[in-house]
Amino acid sequence: xxxxxxxxxxxxDGGNYKVADAFDYGxxxxxxxxxxxxxxxxxxxxxxxxxxxxxxxxxxxxxxxALTGNVxxxxxxxxxxxxxxxxxxxxxxxxxxxxxxxxxxxxxxxxKSVYKPVIEAPFGFNVVVSPKKLKFNKTRNKLAFTVTVxxxxxxxxxxxYFGSLTWxxxxxxxxxxISLRTRFIDNFFL
Amino acid sequence: xxxDIAAPGLxxxxxxxxxxxxxxxxxxxGTSMATPVIAGIVALLKISHPNWSPAVIKSALVTTxxx
Numbered sequence: 001x002x003x004x005x006x007x008x009x010x011x012x013d014g015g016n017y018k019v020a021d022a023f024d025y026g027x028x029x030x031x032x033x034x035x036x037x038x039x040x041x042x043x044x045x046x047x048x049x050x051x052x053x054x055x056x057x058x059x060x061x062x063x064x065x066a067l068t069g070n071v072x073x074x075x076x077x078x079x080x081x082x083x084x085x086x087x088x089x090x091x092x093x094x095x096x097x098x099x100x101x102x103x104x105x106x107x108x109x110x111x112k113s114v115y116k117p118v119i120e121a122p123f124g125f126n127v128v129v130s131p132k133k134l135k136f137n138k139t140r141n142k143l144a145f146t147v148t149v150x151x152x153x154x155x156x157x158x159x160x161y162f163g164s165l166t167w168x169x170x171x172x173x174x175x176x177x178i179s180l181r182t183r184f185i186d187n188f189f190l
Numbered sequence: 191x192x193x194d195i196a197a198p199g200l201x202x203x204x205x206x207x208x209x210x211x212x213x214x215x216x217x218x219x220g221t222s223m224a225t226p227v228i229a230g231i232v233a234l235l236k237i238s239h240p241n242w243s244p245a246v247i248k249s250a251l252v253t254t255x256x257x
Contacts, residue, residue: 001196001256025196028255032231035250036238042253044245086245088252089191108239108246164257174253177191 001029022162022177027088039109039172040134042088043142050075055082088176090147090165094183095125098150105143105167105174107136115167115174117145122161122180126152134167151182158182195251199224 002010002020010020050068053059054075059067061074083092083101090101107113115134121127128148136143147165158181166175202223206216228251235247242250 022191024193025257026191026194026255027252028196028257030195030197030228030231030251031254031256032234034254035231035235038250038254040253041242041246042249043243045243048245087191088249089194091191106246108242175255175257176253177257179191 001025021160022089022179023160027175027177037109037172038174039107039113039169040105040115040167040174041108042086042103042176043106044086046073048086051080052082052085055080055085090149090176090178092149092179093160093181095149095151095180096182096184098148101147101149102144103147105134105145107141107143109169109172111141112137113169115169118166118168118173120163120166120178121152122163122178124151124153124158125161125163125180126150127163127165127178129165147178149180151184154182155184156182157185194248195228195255197224197227199227202227 004010010025011017012020012024046068050064050073053064053067059075064075065071065073081101083090083099084103086104090103092099092101105115113136115136117129117132119127119129126149130146130148134143134145160179160181163178163180164175165178166173168174199221200219201217202219203217204223231251232247235242235250239246
């Protein structure tokens with residue numbers, strides 16, 4: 001989708017012809033047939049949403065229980081990172097050193113399947129996925145993985161660079177967009 | 191990430207109420223047309239997979255998009 005049917009680069013509407021990126025098209029052009037059989041999915045339940053609220057310092061245990069209507073809903077003891085919310089994308093706007101991001105995928109395809117990662121790292125950045133294989137079976141239909149990101153060759157504040165992470169079992173390609181930006185120098189100095 | 195998905199939005203042929211004098215055109219463009227494309231697909235997905243959560247449906251759309 002990065003080009004139109006005639007090979008012309010996809011640009012943003014509005015007259016200045018800025019080249020389109022993931023912040024314009026997200027996961028890409030919707031594909032109904034593939035969406036009915038995605039293979040793996042990034043699922044979330046009430047705990048994920050609660051941890052997300054907890055990662056915002058504004059929310060206390062009391063506010064979270066009030067919001068969820070359940071007094072037993074409390075923030076986890078270790079502080080949660082907003083980057084770990086299980087959404088089908090990875091965006092880090094202030095990369096300085098090495099950052100670990102975790103995601104959990106649920107198998108909704110064939111019960112026994114093996115997925116391997118294909119990484120398209122954003123320009124200059126280092127992106128490493130662990131483990132190198134996700135093996136699903138009857139008893140394990142949810143598996144977590146870690147994405148380790150570092151600024152690589154970048155030394156100064158950059159604009160956003162884009163890449164992707166695809167889990168593939170050769171039948172399904174489960175792709176999420178990655179967008180990274182470095183912030184070596186804090187904004188208030190600029 | 192927002193936006194999360196793209197859908198066709200240029201010159202979409204639409205149904206129209208013949209008696210409604212405010213709508214003279216059959217063809218529209220913009221997010222007003224792209225949004226119902228996604229809404230329709232989400233409805234179809236929910237029919238074929240009733241137990242899928244909203245997060246799963248969104249994931250299915252985003253991870254299978256044509257980049």
